[in-house]
Amino acid sequence: MGESLRIYAKLVGAQGRAQASYRTSFWLDLIGSSIIVGADLIAVLVIFSRVPALGGFSISQTLVFFGIALTAFSIADLVVGNIERMRNYVRMGTLDAMLIRPLGVLPQLLANDVGFRRAGRVVYAGAVYVVALSYADIDWTPGRVVLVVSAPLFGAVFFAAFFVATATVAIWWVESGELANALTYGGRDLTSYPISIYGGWFRRMFAFGLGFAFVAYYPGLALLGDPDPLGGPAWLGWASPLVGIAASGVAALIWRTGVRHYRSTGS
Amino acid sequence: MGLVTATTDRVTIRNFAEFASLIGAIAASGFRRFWTYRQATVAALATNTMFGFLRTYVMLAMAALTPVVAGYTGPQLAAYVWTGQGLLGVVMLWGYADLADRIRSGDVVTDLLRPIHPVLNYLAVDLGRAAHGMIFRFLPPVAVGVIVFDMYLPQDLSTYPLFAISVLLAVIVCFACRYLVNASAFWLLDHRGVVMVWLFVSGLFGGLYFPIRFLPQWAALLIWLGTPGPSMLQAPMDIFVERDPFRVQLAIVGVQVFWAVLMLWACHVVQRRAERKMVIQGG
Numbered sequence: 001m002g003e004s005l006r007i008y009a010k011l012v013g014a015q016g017r018a019q020a021s022y023r024t025s026f027w028l029d030l031i032g033s034s035i036i037v038g039a040d041l042i043a044v045l046v047i048f049s050r051v052p053a054l055g056g057f058s059i060s061q062t063l064v065f066f067g068i069a070l071t072a073f074s075i076a077d078l079v080v081g082n083i084e085r086m087r088n089y090v091r092m093g094t095l096d097a098m099l100i101r102p103l104g105v106l107p108q109l110l111a112n113d114v115g116f117r118r119a120g121r122v123v124y125a126g127a128v129y130v131v132a133l134s135y136a137d138i139d140w141t142p143g144r145v146v147l148v149v150s151a152p153l154f155g156a157v158f159f160a161a162f163f164v165a166t167a168t169v170a171i172w173w174v175e176s177g178e179l180a181n182a183l184t185y186g187g188r189d190l191t192s193y194p195i196s197i198y199g200g201w202f203r204r205m206f207a208f209g210l211g212f213a214f215v216a217y218y219p220g221l222a223l224l225g226d227p228d229p230l231g232g233p234a235w236l237g238w239a240s241p242l243v244g245i246a247a248s249g250v251a252a253l254i255w256r257t258g259v260r261h262y263r264s265t266g267s
Numbered sequence: 268m269g270l271v272t273a274t275t276d277r278v279t280i281r282n283f284a285e286f287a288s289l290i291g292a293i294a295a296s297g298f299r300r301f302w303t304y305r306q307a308t309v310a311a312l313a314t315n316t317m318f319g320f321l322r323t324y325v326m327l328a329m330a331a332l333t334p335v336v337a338g339y340t341g342p343q344l345a346a347y348v349w350t351g352q353g354l355l356g357v358v359m360l361w362g363y364a365d366l367a368d369r370i371r372s373g374d375v376v377t378d379l380l381r382p383i384h385p386v387l388n389y390l391a392v393d394l395g396r397a398a399h400g401m402i403f404r405f406l407p408p409v410a411v412g413v414i415v416f417d418m419y420l421p422q423d424l425s426t427y428p429l430f431a432i433s434v435l436l437a438v439i440v441c442f443a444c445r446y447l448v449n450a451s452a453f454w455l456l457d458h459r460g461v462v463m464v465w466l467f468v469s470g471l472f473g474g475l476y477f478p479i480r481f482l483p484q485w486a487a488l489l490i491w492l493g494t495p496g497p498s499m500l501q502a503p504m505d506i507f508v509e510r511d512p513f514r515v516q517l518a519i520v521g522v523q524v525f526w527a528v529l530m531l532w533a534c535h536v537v538q539r540r541a542e543r544k545m546v547i548q549g550g
Contacts, residue, residue, distance in 0.1 A: 022457075025457050025459065025460075028459065028460040028463070029460075029463075032459070032463035032467075033463065035463070036466055036467045038467070039467055039470055039471050039476055040476070042476070043476040043477050046477050046482060047325065047329060047477060047481070049481070050333065050336050050337060050481055051328075051329045051333055051336070053332060054325070054328045054329065055328050173306070175304075175306035175307050175310070176306070176310050177306070177307040177310035177311060178311055178314050179310035179313055179314060181314050182316075182317035182318075183317075186314070186317040186318060186321060189318070189321050190321055193324075193325055193328075197324050197325060197327075197328035198324045199327075202320055
């Protein structure tokens with residue numbers, strides 16, 4: 001265990017050095033990728049310049065949801081976001097090489113191409129979250145202090161599960177292209193707004209069926225101390241660890257099944 | 268290598284019919300190429316549909332409070348979202364690297380030997396691709412929008428031909444912008460920075476995340492007239508949802524014509540500069 005951890009650390013370190021050696025490119029990437037995610041925040045601000053509330057929530061409340069969702073997503077994207085490239089590894093047959101090494105396939109994939117340039121997004125997201133919290137007028141209790149940190153972390157676990165599960169699809173469907181984006185980037189957008197704006201079956205399916213409501217909406221409500229307009233009990237705000245772990249379990253199952261059924265493209 | 272340079276005489280084309288059939292043949296090749304990417308098309312449609320749902324619910328939440336938001340009613344906003352998700356694949360806002368890849372590999376040199384201006388050649392391929400996109404990327408999301416939501420459909424017959432013209436112009440403007448972004452690879456070894464700026468600006472100024480008219484009027488006007496953004500995405504969407512009376516719709520198409528001509532001219536100039544630079548570099 002200790003031995004393999006040391007190897008992974010070396011792999012990640014080598015990646016970091018490799019990426020930092022193209023300095024201008026690295027910094028451009030780091031800054032650029034943080035600016036891009038700014039478009040979502042602009043969208044929220046512009047929307048609230050036209051209406052006073054969305055699904056029963058003001059801008060300061062919505063920004064708390066937005067902050068949790070963005071921070072959670074950025075952490076997941078930094079750690080496992082590279083798994084998006086799975087389809088390239090499958091198509092080009094480079095996954096074969098990882099299968100014959102005496103290390104886990106998933107950690108290898110992740111260590112192989114860590115997106116250090118995405119670190120800027122985590123900083124940006126964290127800043128948005130902190131600003132949102134300071135505007136939201138939160139009545140701080142010890143419980144809320146725990147929640148304010150745990151919500152984005154377990155949200156990140158939840159998003160990471162979706163990154164892994166959707167990337168596995170490439171094993172069966174090599175040309176799945178941007179399909180995974182529907183649930184990863186789509187999930188980020190979905191959780192950035194109050195769940196109460198989504199209608200009927202769509203809300204049942206994604207917010208509750210897949211669990212996206214527990215990333216930002218319920219923890220956010222618990223932080224704000226506001227009741228759920230959908231009538232959910234207050235303890236749901238504390239359910240995100242459970243939901244995150246459950247999602248990870250399902251993702252691990254899908255991943256193991258996928259790797260067991262992997263047949264090289266032969267190219 | 269002999270004396271093949273970028274300044275080699277291009278094969279002259281005798282008449283317009285020959286020219287038109289050439290463009291047609293190239294466009295058809297673009298159509299066929301994308302017809303072979305069936306699985307990728309299905310995957311992209313699923314993603315567009317997901318984002319269509321998400322954005323529609325945000326817009327409907329706005330319309331629930333204010334019946335008319337910046338001149339759009341709820342059904343019009345729904346139509347705005349779904350035509351936007353459809354047109355995304357038609358104008359191909361993202362994911363175009365054909366030219367940049369060829370510049371990096373050096374294959375771009377062969378483009379200069381074709382009997383047709385390189386910009387026109389790439390444009391013809393892109394028009395064929397857009398025709399494919401109109402059938403397989405535009406219609407399915409719009410159909411989902413119509414079935415699931417109370418979505419506005421054009422009431423005036425005149426809107427349909429105007430929409431078709433506007434889409435064509437949007438494809439041309441967007442193509443020209445993408446061409447310029449790609450052509451920056453002639454000068455920059457790594458043009459990722461330019462691509463990033465493009466990703467940010469195109470979605471925002473194109474009106475993908477929210478209609479530009481949600482902004483204060485002076486800002487909206489500045490973006491419409493001062494940038495090609497709205498001309499490559501929002502223009503056909505605004506025409507489709509009939510947000511404005513007919514003469515304003517015509518004015519929107521006029522702005523698009525202006526940007527199409529200006530951006531194609533810019534492509535032409537940049538291409539000439541790039542060709543000279545390539546000769547200097549020794550090909």
